[in-house]
Amino acid sequence: MTPADSAFVRACWGTSVPHTPVWFMRQAGRSLPEYHQVRKGIGMLESCRRPELVTEITLQPVRRHGVDAAILFSDIVVPLPAAGIDVDIVPGTGPVIGDPIRDMADVRRLRPITASDVDFVASAVRMLVRELGATPLIGFAGAPFTLASYLIEGGPSRTYTKTKTMMYADPGLWHALLGRLAGIALEFLRAQVAAGVSAVQLFDSWAGALSEADYRRYVLPHSAAVLGGLADLGVPRIHFGVGAGVLLPAMAEAGAEVVGVDWRTPLSRASAQLGPQVSVQGNLDPVTLFAPREVVEAEAARVLAEGRAARGHVFNLGHGVLPDTDPDALTRLVDFVHETTVQ
Numbered sequence: 001m002t003p004a005d006s007a008f009v010r011a012c013w014g015t016s017v018p019h020t021p022v023w024f025m026r027q028a029g030r031s032l033p034e035y036h037q038v039r040k041g042i043g044m045l046e047s048c049r050r051p052e053l054v055t056e057i058t059l060q061p062v063r064r065h066g067v068d069a070a071i072l073f074s075d076i077v078v079p080l081p082a083a084g085i086d087v088d089i090v091p092g093t094g095p096v097i098g099d100p101i102r103d104m105a106d107v108r109r110l111r112p113i114t115a116s117d118v119d120f121v122a123s124a125v126r127m128l129v130r131e132l133g134a135t136p137l138i139g140f141a142g143a144p145f146t147l148a149s150y151l152i153e154g155g156p157s158r159t160y161t162k163t164k165t166m167m168y169a170d171p172g173l174w175h176a177l178l179g180r181l182a183g184i185a186l187e188f189l190r191a192q193v194a195a196g197v198s199a200v201q202l203f204d205s206w207a208g209a210l211s212e213a214d215y216r217r218y219v220l221p222h223s224a225a226v227l228g229g230l231a232d233l234g235v236p237r238i239h240f241g242v243g244a245g246v247l248l249p250a251m252a253e254a255g256a257e258v259v260g261v262d263w264r265t266p267l268s269r270a271s272a273q274l275g276p277q278v279s280v281q282g283n284l285d286p287v288t289l290f291a292p293r294e295v296v297e298a299e300a301a302r303v304l305a306e307g308r309a310a311r312g313h314v315f316n317l318g319h320g321v322l323p324d325t326d327p328d329a330l331t332r333l334v335d336f337v338h339e340t341t342v343q
């Protein structure tokens with residue numbers, strides 16, 4: 001067995017699988033006591049720069065839950081300091097930008113990155129590939145829109161007012177910014193694939209803030225540049241957004257073998273919109289895990305049944321694991337998905 005014949009990679013391509021593969025967005029991190037233990041006194045971004053620590057944190061959920069894929073412990077803002085951005089990750093808030101982007105001079109100071117700028121990520125990937133054996137490792141990057149929203153707002157936002165104002169008021173500036181961010185995301189992902197990841201996920205977590213028309217006009221060409229720039233590498237590409245039900249066909253058109261679906265859209269409906277050339281990933285509501293076991297299993301069974309409409313299904317949550325989730329509920333869910341789908 002190699003990662004390329006794993007249930008996860010096969011489901012991404014839509015070929016036959018021994019069981020439905022399962023992993024969880026944010027499986028590495030705050031739901032695990034062993035994570036808090038190794039992170040003690042080390043800042044989030046500093047943790048991402050230490051390959052041994054990244055390796056340990058990435059492996060923790062694989063050991064504990066027996067998930068079908070590991071996801072690199074990193075963050076979407078990790079490549080930004082090399083591009084000249086002053087960024088920190090503030091616990092309980094998320095990324096905070098010291099020098100938000102407002103005008104063309106700001107866009108011009110956003111430098112392209114090279115593989116050597118993120119060599120610490122490549123080191124971690126190489127270590128992980130050795131440790132993981134036949135278990136695939138997923139690499140990831142933030143999509144241009146989601147990165148832009150942090151860079152323009154300066155931090156998390158509810159309404160994306162500054163972001164959309166730039167988009168509508170100054171399309172030239174907007175496209176210049178998204179073009180540079182696409183270049184950074186592409187370089188970051190190509191470095192991860194070169195080091196050995198078996199699949200990549202482009203997180204456009206906040207794209208659901210846009211109408212389909214605006215997504216197509218202002219965002220899709222840039223996300224398509226990232227995904228299209230990976231097409232020659234032979235690894236499956238997953239494209240994910242939250243609240244992006246109306247955007248799903250456009251997100252597939254950007255160039256993805258798998259579209260990640262949040263909990264709002266049934267996978268059967270998503271698949272009907274996406275057609276037979278695309279696999280789906282998702283989409284149990286992460287809050288379900290706080291309910292009794294019978295409820296989790298009934299909801300998981302529904303998701304699995306709806307997922308059968310697609311050419312391939314990677315079981316996941318509709319968004320990341322919430323920090324207070326009982327890790328044992330995640331382990332039980334992995335067992336349930338495996339036991340009920342074994343061929």
Ligand code: CP3
Nearest residue numbers: 025026027028029044074075076091092093094203205320
């Ligand atoms: O297990 C995994 O999925 C891999 C790790 C991972 C992290 N961030 C680690 C992290 C991944 C895939 C991300 C991606 C990411 N980061 C996204 C896209 C995915 C999504 O959730 O939609 C986004 C929008 C970010 C930006 C970001 N970084 C946010 C919103 C936060 C949370 C802020 C908070 O504290 O609530 C972070 C910080 C972060 N990234 C943490 C982790 C484990 C928490 C920091 C800590 O543990 O100290």
